[in-house]
Amino acid sequence: MENLSSSLSPSEWIAITHASDVAAARRIGQRQADALGLDETRSGQLAIIITEAATNILKHAGEGRMLLSTVSHGGQMCVEVLAIDRGPGIANLARAMQDGVSGAGTSGTGLGAMRRLADRFDVYAPAGQGAVLFMRMWGAAAAVPGWRAGGVCLPLAGETASGDAWAVRRHGETVVLMLADGLGHGPEAAKAAAAALRMLGATSTQSPATLMLACNEALRPTRGAALAIAAVDTVGQQLQFAGVGNISASIHAEGGRRQLMSHNGIVGHNMRRVQDLPFACPAGAVVVLASDGIASQWDLDKYPGLAGCEPVLIAAVLLRDHARGRDDACVLVLARMAAS
Structure with a gap:
């Protein structure tokens, strides 16, 4: 798409x-x-x-x-x-x-x-x-939407393929974010993550839970993955979330940090029932998804001014400072930007 x-x-x-x-x-x-x-x-x-x-x-x-x-x-x-x-x-x-x-x-x-x-x-x-x-x-003159997203993936040292992957799909005023972490690392983990991303591109659903169920079927031939999906209504300022496995998801706004809960399981092999969980996502909020290759104790408030930067730059700073170094690492960020 x-x-x-x-x-x-x-x-x-x-x-x-x-x-x-x-x-x-x-x-x-x-x-x-x-x-x-x-x-x-x-x-x-x-x-x-x-x-x-x-x-x-x-x-x-x-x-x-x-x-x-x-x-x-x-x-x-x-x-x-x-x-x-x-x-x-x-x-x-x-x-x-x-x-x-x-x-x-x-x-x-x-x-x-x-x-x-x-x-x-x-x-x-x-x-x-x-x-x-x-x-x-x-590549050509571009009209860029106010809500922008950017991600950074870093393979484990010695690997050429990352088992972590991210994708973003826009449909009208809704932006859907996906971060997949294929089990383990290397080419087989990358195949599992890529299967999830292809499903995002192949379907028009805006329900994270429905998309998660589709990914569960698509990933059965693979080793499986942890998966987090967030759909942001940029006009209604609402976020729907579904997560399975160890992927961190959070919303950062003036009221502080809201951590989003994922369920235990492996998409493609051992996934429990999932549902869309609603959260407020006000204008000015920053949404961050991070694989378990990123240490969990980071705090965006300790980076004065960073929240106003390009989303891919935010992702790069968090990856630089908090990648564990013993696994693939990935950060995906969505934020409202001023016109460039």
């Missing part, structure tokens, strides 16, 4: 530890630009963004990683760039965004260039807490 976004779209992690990694990241970006059909000018701008972001990691943090992804938002395609490090952060972000200002003795055009060239730029870099930069390049 054209309104389906998911982690099955082309994406690649690149470790940035040496100058040669900058060129490697640029080549991957070029492949994605070609696949998206970006013209020579736009491809060149993407190459500059990737170069500046990777170089920024080396200069200021020494090492980090980048995630380059081709993503669909409401049927409109783009390339997204995430640059993630654990360096010193940026003490004065407003000043650092000015051309000619540098903390590394360079010309100081990197952050300014990225912001000018990208269709969407966002950054979260508190002093002493590392930096996460986000850039988006649309």
Whole structure:
């Protein structure tokens, strides 16, 4: 379905530890630009963004990683760039965004260039807490809805396929979020998660419980998965939720954090009866789904200003700081955004 976004779209992690990694990241970006059909000018701008972001990691943090992804938002395609490090952060972000200002003795055009060239730029870099930069390049002029979603998946070290996966489907004013965690890790876990995502794309139901039952049948030939599904009525400001297995789901609003309950079981093998559970989801709320590869003791309130950032940037910060490192890890975020 054209309104389906998911982690099955082309994406690649690149470790940035040496100058040669900058060129490697640029080549991957070029492949994605070609696949998206970006013209020579736009491809060149993407190459500059990737170069500046990777170089920024080396200069200021020494090492980090980048995630380059081709993503669909409401049927409109783009390339997204995430640059993630654990360096010193940026003490004065407003000043650092000015051309000619540098903390590394360079010309100081990197952050300014990225912001000018990208269709969407966002950054979260508190002093002493590392930096996460986000850039988006649309394949064509795009009208983006106010409610946006973004996710990040990181395979277990040594694996090329992630057993965790996310997907988002928009239908009218309803946004359906799905996070699947295939049992174990590796290719067989990835197959189970992908089967759930395909079911989301194949059905028009907006009931999480009904969708969960369909996934239970679809996953029987696989090893099974934990699964969380949330359907958000963005006009009525209501959320319906159904979850099976160890996936964290929460709503963050002015009233605090509301944890959503999942039932025990394995989708595809040992699933109890499920039902849609209703929750308020007011304008300004942030909805977070996280696999058990993410430690559960994180607190969004300890990240001042993060809730107002791009959802994929929020997901990247939580994954960077709370991935357990002994399993696949995935975070999916939905939030209302100001126009870019």
